[in-house]
Amino acid sequence: MAGTVTRNLSGARPASRRSITEPAPVRWLLIGLSLIFIGLVLILPLVLVFTYAFQQGLDVYFASFTERDAARAINLTLTTAAIAVPLNVLFGVSAAWAITKFQFRGKNILITLIDLPFAVSPVIAGLIFVVLFGARGIFGPWLIENDIRIIFNTPGIVLATIFVTFPFVARELIPLMQAQGNEEELSAITLGASGWKTFWRVTLPNIKWGLLYGVILCNARAMGEFGAVSVVSGHIRGKTNTMPLHIEILYNDYQFTAAFAVASLLAFLAIITLILKAVIEWRTSKDIIENPES
Amino acid sequence: MPRNRSNRVLPGFGLTLGFTLFYTSLLVLIPLAGLFYLTSGMGWETFVKKAITDPRVIAAYKLSFGASFIAAVINAFFGFILAWVLVRYRFFGKRVIDALVDIPFALPTAVSGIALTTLYAHTGWVGQLLDPFGIKISYTQTGITLALVLIGLPFVVRTVQPAIEDLEAELEEAASSLGASRWQTFTKVILPSILPSVLSGFTLAFARAVGEFGSVYFIAGNMPFKTEIAPLLIIIKLEQYDYQGAAAIGAVMLIASFLFLLIINLLQAWSRRGAVK
Numbered sequence: 001m002a003g004t005v006t007r008n009l010s011g012a013r014p015a016s017r018r019s020i021t022e023p024a025p026v027r028w029l030l031i032g033l034s035l036i037f038i039g040l041v042l043i044l045p046l047v048l049v050f051t052y053a054f055q056q057g058l059d060v061y062f063a064s065f066t067e068r069d070a071a072r073a074i075n076l077t078l079t080t081a082a083i084a085v086p087l088n089v090l091f092g093v094s095a096a097w098a099i100t101k102f103q104f105r106g107k108n109i110l111i112t113l114i115d116l117p118f119a120v121s122p123v124i125a126g127l128i129f130v131v132l133f134g135a136r137g138i139f140g141p142w143l144i145e146n147d148i149r150i151i152f153n154t155p156g157i158v159l160a161t162i163f164v165t166f167p168f169v170a171r172e173l174i175p176l177m178q179a180q181g182n183e184e185e186l187s188a189i190t191l192g193a194s195g196w197k198t199f200w201r202v203t204l205p206n207i208k209w210g211l212l213y214g215v216i217l218c219n220a221r222a223m224g225e226f227g228a229v230s231v232v233s234g235h236i237r238g239k240t241n242t243m244p245l246h247i248e249i250l251y252n253d254y255q256f257t258a259a260f261a262v263a264s265l266l267a268f269l270a271i272i273t274l275i276l277k278a279v280i281e282w283r284t285s286k287d288i289i290e291n292p293e294s
Numbered sequence: 295m296p297r298n299r300s301n302r303v304l305p306g307f308g309l310t311l312g313f314t315l316f317y318t319s320l321l322v323l324i325p326l327a328g329l330f331y332l333t334s335g336m337g338w339e340t341f342v343k344k345a346i347t348d349p350r351v352i353a354a355y356k357l358s359f360g361a362s363f364i365a366a367v368i369n370a371f372f373g374f375i376l377a378w379v380l381v382r383y384r385f386f387g388k389r390v391i392d393a394l395v396d397i398p399f400a401l402p403t404a405v406s407g408i409a410l411t412t413l414y415a416h417t418g419w420v421g422q423l424l425d426p427f428g429i430k431i432s433y434t435q436t437g438i439t440l441a442l443v444l445i446g447l448p449f450v451v452r453t454v455q456p457a458i459e460d461l462e463a464e465l466e467e468a469a470s471s472l473g474a475s476r477w478q479t480f481t482k483v484i485l486p487s488i489l490p491s492v493l494s495g496f497t498l499a500f501a502r503a504v505g506e507f508g509s510v511y512f513i514a515g516n517m518p519f520k521t522e523i524a525p526l527l528i529i530i531k532l533e534q535y536d537y538q539g540a541a542a543i544g545a546v547m548l549i550a551s552f553l554f555l556l557i558i559n560l561l562q563a564w565s566r567r568g569a570v571k
Contacts, residue, residue, distance in 0.1 A: 030379050030383070031385050033375055041444050042397050044420065045409035094313045095318075098306075113323070116326075121504070123529060124525075127540055128544075130532055130537070159321070195305035217400070224405070226407075226508035227507035227508050243402075260409075263408060267405055270401040271400075273400040274393050274396055
């Protein structure tokens with residue numbers, strides 16, 4: 001025993017560093033395993049998307065988007081995101097304000113409810129709206145009588161998209177605003193600022209990076225959702241097909257180049273999302289270093 | 295103290311909570327309640343027949359839960375190694391790998407689905423190397439498991455990573471200076487303190503995999519009794535206008551999700567308690 005201690009004392013630095021890591025062969029084995037695993041599961045599929053998308057040249061690549069059904073699918077995806085994302089941002093900010101600035105009963109239940117759509121299968125997210133609004137659903141007969149179409153139509157796609165992207169913004173903001181506390185808002189209000197002014201001038205600048213990240217993730221998921229939208233869309237070509245559903249049709253038609261071309265757009269979106277995430281994380285850590293008290 | 299004061303001073307309580315409750319009820323609570331309403335209206339016997347005793351449904355549950363479980367085990371193993379490597383070691387390209395781990399969060403499932411299927415089909419880049427050995431991945435249960443591994447990976451890595459970062463180096467140093475080998479330190483000191491986070495990550499990946507549809511749909515081949523997952527069966531029932539059958543399976547899966555949510559909350563409470571100690 002004594003011998004061990006003295007030995008460690010005599011060569012404190014190198015000995016302690018060696019004692020909390022693994023021998024070099026083990027390290028290289030673990031790094032190698034990680035790289036092979038991530039290569040087979042994540043990197044190769046991503047490389048394959050772009051290789052197949054460009055395999056017949058740029059002309060074919062760009063023709064894949066200008067083709068009528070593809071253009072309409074892109075249009076519908078953009079429209080859906082343009083409705084779903086702002087609504088969920090409004091909800092997320094409002095829920096985060098209510099939850100982090102006030103005490104009330106049932107708060108934990110509310111937080112669990114907000115998380116719920118993450119736990120639910122996307123197919124079930126679509127199913128619940130078909131059960132409500134489908135031709136044989138609970139409100140189906142009434143909707144048919146009044147000639148309102150929700151399922152197999154844009155409103156159903158928007159509803160299903162809102163459901164699956166529901167928690168993103170709130171989830172990003174709640175922990176952030178909890179960590180920041182209420183002092184700054186309280187000072188602003190005490191000094192006579194209105195509630196809106198406090199929000200715009202005090203809260204928003206503090207949460208801007210977290211909010212931006214939530215919006216980006218929400219948008220990526222809104223544009224890429226497949227399961228939920230697939231259930232409510234009815235796959236009407238050129239009418240209720242979003243980009244992911246259009247990919248499915250092209251792929252099942254053996255139009256692989258076109259399928260991967262449209263897929264590459266969504267893959268670009270995913271990569272941009274991840275790059276923005278890295279930038280935002282870098283900005284936040286810089287903010288923390290520059291203003292450690294906030 | 296400041297919390298209590300803010301209850302009176304900060305404005306917007308009624309407005310924000312009111313809107314939050316309204317929006318949550320309209321878009322989450324009422325739709326989910328509709329599913330249970332339809333299920334309860336069909337009577338117990340119909341429910342059992344449609345959601346529990348139908349052999350095709352049972353085969354789908356077995357596949358969905360079985361493949362998800364195996365995928366989550368694989369993810370717990372490799373996800374742990376990956377988290378360890380990313381936190382503890384330095385190597386070229388580490389930051390890129392770290393960023394890539396989030397790909398499944400951001401990449402649409404239809405895209406990963408067609409990419410994996412093409413990659414592992416018998417003519418694909420990887421599939422053609424395996425084909426001579428008689429190993430088939432696309433359109434088999436192995437393919438389904440592979441797609442679920444992709445979907446679940448970031449859940450394990452992102453849950454385990456912070457736990458490894460929070461490990462106190464002093465404990466490992468103490469163990470080694472008391473004569474423990476590196477393997478003993480690992481099994482007796484490191485593993486017990488990060489086990490709750492590994493289990494959390496495992497359950498998150500498992501839960502996500504059970505509900506996954508997009509990436510599996512392409513690689514599965516979708517043969518009844520063989521490669522037909524439960525979410526797909528819901529869609530098939532809906533296409534046949536069998537709303538009751540779809541709702542019954544949906545209700546079973548929803549209850550499974552609630553159970554997962556409960557287990558995850560318990561595990562996270564456990565790992566927080568471990569962190570405080």
